Amino acid sequence: MKLKEIKCKKVIDFLCDNIEIDFDKECCEKIKNHVHECEMCKKYFDTLKITAKCYQNYNVDLSKESHQKLINKLGLEE
Amino acid sequence: MTEEELIKLSQSGDRKALSELVKKYEKTVYNFAFKICRDKERAEHTMQETFLSMVKSIGQFEGKSKLSTWLYTVITNHCLMAARTGKKHEWNSLDDEIDIFEEKNISSWNVDPEKVFEDNELKEQLDKAISKLPTDYRIVFLLRDVEGLSTAETGEIANLSVPAVKSRLHRARIFLREELNKVLQYEA
Numbered sequence A: 001m002k003l004k005e006i007k008c009k010k011v012i013d014f015l016c017d018n019i020e021i022d023f024d025k026e027c028c029e030k031i032k033n034h035v036h037e038c039e040m041c042k043k044y045f046d047t048l049k050i051t052a053k054c055y056q057n058y059n060v061d062l063s064k065e066s067h068q069k070l071i072n073k074l075g076l077e078e
Numbered sequence B: 001m002t003e004e005e006l007i008k009l010s011q012s013g014d015r016k017a018l019s020e021l022v023k024k025y026e027k028t029v030y031n032f033a034f035k036i037c038r039d040k041e042r043a044e045h046t047m048q049e050t051f052l053s054m055v056k057s058i059g060q061f062e063g064k065s066k067l068s069t070w071l072y073t074v075i076t077n078h079c080l081m082a083a084r085t086g087k088k089h090e091w092n093s094l095d096d097e098i099d100i101f102e103e104k105n106i107s108s109w110n111v112d113p114e115k116v117f118e119d120n121e122l123k124e125q126l127d128k129a130i131s132k133l134p135t136d137y138r139i140v141f142l143l144r145d146v147e148g149l150s151t152a153e154t155g156e157i158a159n160l161s162v163p164a165v166k167s168r169l170h171r172a173r174i175f176l177r178e179e180l181n182k183v184l185q186y187e188a
């Protein structure tokens, strides 16, 4: 495997554990430097942040009726 | 009252404490179920089943893991079971190595994640993209990237090793990226 691929793998592995790169932390220095110079990892990082944000912000409201149905089904009271 | 106290009271038969616990977690449970199945009716059913199961087994809850972790596990198992009895479209067993995917034509995206809630077209695109992902990959992506749990917690809930979580997560991310890229890229 090429050296670049090993570095990319490390970045991908890191980003599986951390969705954010803490740019102030020293341990992130190598990751940060690689992401700055590797277009593939930069795109991976950017798109995964947008994707996560989109799905995080897409929420549904629980209606009062649904809440009441649940409480009744469980035989509980307010 | 702390969660621990509410659990203790519920275990001794206090129905009021039990409804407090339900109220505390119903939105989280409903939303997580919705994020997996993308259907409000099914999400409501999953939520009911999850809390029925909680009410039934709260006495055996030992507090070794967080109550939220336990609830996520119940939802996950419920949805995996439903997926198994439904259409078979799961991906074939893949090894747990992380592959490098050289991207083809990923461009900049024309999207503002802060406006998701008011953009119905975007919502539809998000539903479509994630629905194509096999359920077990969807669950790993949602637990990790959307709910923000750690890889270890995700593994515990989905019954997967940490390397298996990572490889599924990476594949799910790449898959969603390719799907979303088709609809979100700036038009030239």
Ligand SMILES: [Zn+2]
Pocket: A004, A007, A008, A009, A011, A034, A038, A039, A040, A041, A042
């Ligand atoms: Zn790279």
